[in-house]
Amino acid sequence: MKKAIIFFASALLLTGCIKEDSFSNSPEGNFEALWSMIDERYCFFPQAEEEFGLNWNAVHDKYKPKAEACENDAQLFDVLGDMLNELRDGHVNLSSIYGTTQYRDWHQDYPMNFSDSIQRNYLGNGYRVTNGIKYTSLPDSIGYAYIGSFAGGFNSDNLTMMLMNLKENKGLILDIRSNSGGMLTSAEKLAGSFTDKSVHCGYMQHKTGKGHNDFSSPEAIYLEPNKGAIWLRPTVVLTNRGVYSSANYFVMLMQELPHVITLGDVTGGGSGLPFNSTLPNGWNVRFSACPILDAKGNHTEFGIEPDYRIDITSEDWNNGRDTMIEKAKELIFAYYDKISEQE
Amino acid sequence: MRLTGKIMAVIAMIAMPLTADAQIAVTDSIMPERIVVKSSQYGITSLNNLDTYLSGYDFKGMGLYYSHENFRDARTGSYRWKYQTVFSGSLGYAELGNNTQIAGLATYQWSGYHPFTVNSRLKLLAGVQIQLEGGALYIPNNGNNPVSLKLRTALAATGMAIYHFPVKGKDWVARYQIDIPLAGVMFAPEFGQSYYEIFNEKKSDGTVAFSNPFNCPSWKHTLSLDIPIRYKRHSTTLRLSYVADFYQSEINDIRCHIYRHAFTFGFVKTILKVKEENKIKAYSPY
Numbered sequence: 001m002k003k004a005i006i007f008f009a010s011a012l013l014l015t016g017c018i019k020e021d022s023f024s025n026s027p028e029g030n031f032e033a034l035w036s037m038i039d040e041r042y043c044f045f046p047q048a049e050e051e052f053g054l055n056w057n058a059v060h061d062k063y064k065p066k067a068e069a070c071e072n073d074a075q076l077f078d079v080l081g082d083m084l085n086e087l088r089d090g091h092v093n094l095s096s097i098y099g100t101t102q103y104r105d106w107h108q109d110y111p112m113n114f115s116d117s118i119q120r121n122y123l124g125n126g127y128r129v130t131n132g133i134k135y136t137s138l139p140d141s142i143g144y145a146y147i148g149s150f151a152g153g154f155n156s157d158n159l160t161m162m163l164m165n166l167k168e169n170k171g172l173i174l175d176i177r178s179n180s181g182g183m184l185t186s187a188e189k190l191a192g193s194f195t196d197k198s199v200h201c202g203y204m205q206h207k208t209g210k211g212h213n214d215f216s217s218p219e220a221i222y223l224e225p226n227k228g229a230i231w232l233r234p235t236v237v238l239t240n241r242g243v244y245s246s247a248n249y250f251v252m253l254m255q256e257l258p259h260v261i262t263l264g265d266v267t268g269g270g271s272g273l274p275f276n277s278t279l280p281n282g283w284n285v286r287f288s289a290c291p292i293l294d295a296k297g298n299h300t301e302f303g304i305e306p307d308y309r310i311d312i313t314s315e316d317w318n319n320g321r322d323t324m325i326e327k328a329k330e331l332i333f334a335y336y337d338k339i340s341e342q343e
Numbered sequence: 344m345r346l347t348g349k350i351m352a353v354i355a356m357i358a359m360p361l362t363a364d365a366q367i368a369v370t371d372s373i374m375p376e377r378i379v380v381k382s383s384q385y386g387i388t389s390l391n392n393l394d395t396y397l398s399g400y401d402f403k404g405m406g407l408y409y410s411h412e413n414f415r416d417a418r419t420g421s422y423r424w425k426y427q428t429v430f431s432g433s434l435g436y437a438e439l440g441n442n443t444q445i446a447g448l449a450t451y452q453w454s455g456y457h458p459f460t461v462n463s464r465l466k467l468l469a470g471v472q473i474q475l476e477g478g479a480l481y482i483p484n485n486g487n488n489p490v491s492l493k494l495r496t497a498l499a500a501t502g503m504a505i506y507h508f509p510v511k512g513k514d515w516v517a518r519y520q521i522d523i524p525l526a527g528v529m530f531a532p533e534f535g536q537s538y539y540e541i542f543n544e545k546k547s548d549g550t551v552a553f554s555n556p557f558n559c560p561s562w563k564h565t566l567s568l569d570i571p572i573r574y575k576r577h578s579t580t581l582r583l584s585y586v587a588d589f590y591q592s593e594i595n596d597i598r599c600h601i602y603r604h605a606f607t608f609g610f611v612k613t614i615l616k617v618k619e620e621n622k623i624k625a626y627s628p629y
Contacts, residue, residue, distance in 0.1 A: 017591075018393070018560070018592070018593050019393075020401045021400060033399065041535060097441065184543075206534070206540060207533075209534055216533065219540065273487055274486060275535070275537070276484060276485035276488060277485075278398040278439055278442050279400075279440075282441055282442055283440065283441075284441070284442060286486065289487075289537065290535060290539075
């Protein structure tokens with residue numbers, strides 16, 4: 001009986017051996033926790049090493065003394081934020097009561113190529129809004145729709161009604177400039193209104209282990225058509241460097257459709273699906289975790305080159321004229337001219 | 344009425360509906376076909392949750408705990424098996440820094456036991472158990488990986504010790520139960536695989552893993568004490584329980600543990616089931 005009681009007591013006291021990460025809640029511990037988390041889970045080390053020579057081990061050696069020298073959490077937050085910015089990835093952030101760190105050079109060192117003041121000259125006051133999309137018919141029977149964000153969801157019926165309201169137009173300009181993203185599902189939903197069949201548009205991978213090159217084999221992504229109205233007339237997607245994340249994904253989907261042209265500046269990129277995790281002190285970390293590749297298997301992390309590379313000229317900017325919208329109209333007219341010539 | 348009297352009255356009022364089915368006294372000459380012991384338990388649980396798919400650190404908090412147990416003899420006779428079903432669930436809230444986590448788990452266990460009587464007071468039971476579990480850990484702050492689903496089924500070894508001891512002429516019962524999963528299958532995404540890829544893009548191949556005591560070293564301990572209570576003409580049995588549930592897994596480099604320590608209370612209802620023809624004889628005036 002005594003032995004049985006000892007056995008049961010031991011069983012109750014014993015717990016298993018699967019424990020949390022062993023880093024302490026100290027400046028050094030939080031630094032090591034963040035560095036290790038990124039080292040094991042960040043998905044763009046091969047591209048960063050190739051693109052700008054990132055050496056993550058050297059980053060550790062550079063920032064460790066700085067972290068150890070921090071006298072308070074505010075200083076530590078800045079040091080850790082600077083370390084994350086070495087990745088040059090807008091999807092990598094550290095969040096706490098001190099704010100959210102963010103790498104912004106992916107768009108700040110490039111021309112804006114978008115002005116809402118100039119946009120007003122085209123939208124006027126008679127535009128409609130549905131699911132956050134502002135749209136109108138421009139003179140010369142060209143439809144124009146501005147999608148400023150993919151943060152909200154799109155409704156099939158609303159998209160159908162928008163396309164029905166634009167049906168008298170010869171072509172459509174989809175302006176997603178300075179759209180910094182939102183939900184991948186929203187990008188897919190909108191793009192699904194521009195195809196009547198399933199189209200192979202890219203691939204998705206994920207990390208299978210902690211090594212920098214531990215990835216699954218790419219799984220194909222297909223764009224499926226929406227229920228409701230489908231737009232198959234000439235469509236021009238306007239881009240600038242502010243097109244990021246799921247907006248970048250939208251361009252990746254749309255560029256595979258035969259009646260779609262992309263026009264403007266190289267997109268901002270941000271093709272990694274971000275994950276979140278936490279440090280021992282509870283600060284939240286976001287990082288790119290799952291790479292998305294285009295239909296040719298190329299990474300789009302650093303942006304997508306448009307079919308027509310064009311900037312807003314200084315002259316047009318000063319005159320309130322949008323060079324990109326004008327060029328898009330030209331391309332739609334040229335499409336119909338070409339058809340007329342063939343007939 | 345003194346305070347203890349009031350407490351006893353409240354307990355008796357709660358217990359009365361639970362004991363309403365125990366209509367046939369144990370001393371009845373009609374042998375019951377089988378005895379079923381039912382108990383619903385309510386309580387609170389501490390939470391210590393780790394899932395490196397969501398975070399590398401423990402989220403700690405509290406939650407509500409519920410369990411319902413049916414324990415019955417298979418048949419009367421010299422050779423007996425005993426069957427137990429337990430449904431248990433917890434819903435709680437845990438924190439790490441400014442991050443919050445909501446954790447919900449529901450478990451169903453079916454067990455078959457063979458009893459071994461050591462002496463008149465102590466009985467040992469050993470058997471097998473089938474476990475079904477579903478639930479999720481949810482961190483609203485995590486954008487694209489806010490949820491870690493917990494879906495698993497397992498075959499487990501289970502053992503029980505039941506000890507009767509008298510206190511002031513009443514039969515108190517202490518019971519200890521241990522459940523150890525031995526083999527099973529569970530939902531397990533790969534190291535960095537998103538639920539977007541699994542569910543939106545429908546790329547779910549490889550998300551089912553086999554579990555064993557090495558990659559899923561888990562066990563559950565339940566310690567309970569049944570205390571007979573009598574107030575005026577009403578009698579019932581109060582059950583106080585402590586449940587220590589240690590679920591752990593390490594699959595695809597994703598480490599997880601869900602440690603729960605629950606303290607519960609409830610009442611035990613004993614039903615003596617009698618064959619239909621015997622019921623008629625028992626209650627017929629002829």
